[in-house]
Amino acid sequence: MQEQTVARDYRAMRRALGLNQSQFWSAVKVTQSGGSRYESGRKAPAQVDEMVRLRHELGIDITLITPENADVIRAILLKELDAKELLDLANRCRELMVNVGKVATDLVETSVGVNTMLTGKTACVEVQ
Known part of the structure; x- marks a missing residue:
């Protein structure tokens, strides 16, 4: 099974937030060098893109997501729970x-x- 990838303008997103690469990418558990590659055009895995979306678009501190609350968060994001x-x-x-x-x-x-x-x-x- 091939890993799904996503194309998004991470550099523009990061700059709009006023963050340097280290700040932006470390918040989603990606190294600065890995993040730099995604900003330079390499497609990010869907999982990385989702972490970026949760942290930087929705403002969710992903370090607070635990196995105990992940199912509830997932259900809310999928609009299965209100x-x-x-x-x-x-x-x-x-x-x-x-x-x-x-x-x-x-x-x-x-x-x-x-x-x-x-x-x-x-x-x-x-x-x-």
Whole structure:
């Protein structure tokens, strides 16, 4: 199977971003000399082109892509998952956790009050 290649004007992209070759290419794990060859007309492998697209067009720090989140990122990029819906769900989950924490604090305070009424002794409980 032959490796797919892509032609893109990497030099123009790099210059538009105001980066030198080392800065541009090291961000996508390509050596400066390898990047120089791609800028001089050699076609980059599709994988390299995709890394350039993710990092320099979409602004995704590719060092944050892990085996654990790669499938989700891939599904979002392929439009199989709606990123806005995922973010909305994550925000609702955060709100729920904040409210659960508040309820837990209220329960601890109530239990301390009940304990004080029943025993006549004040308990020291630190709530975080």
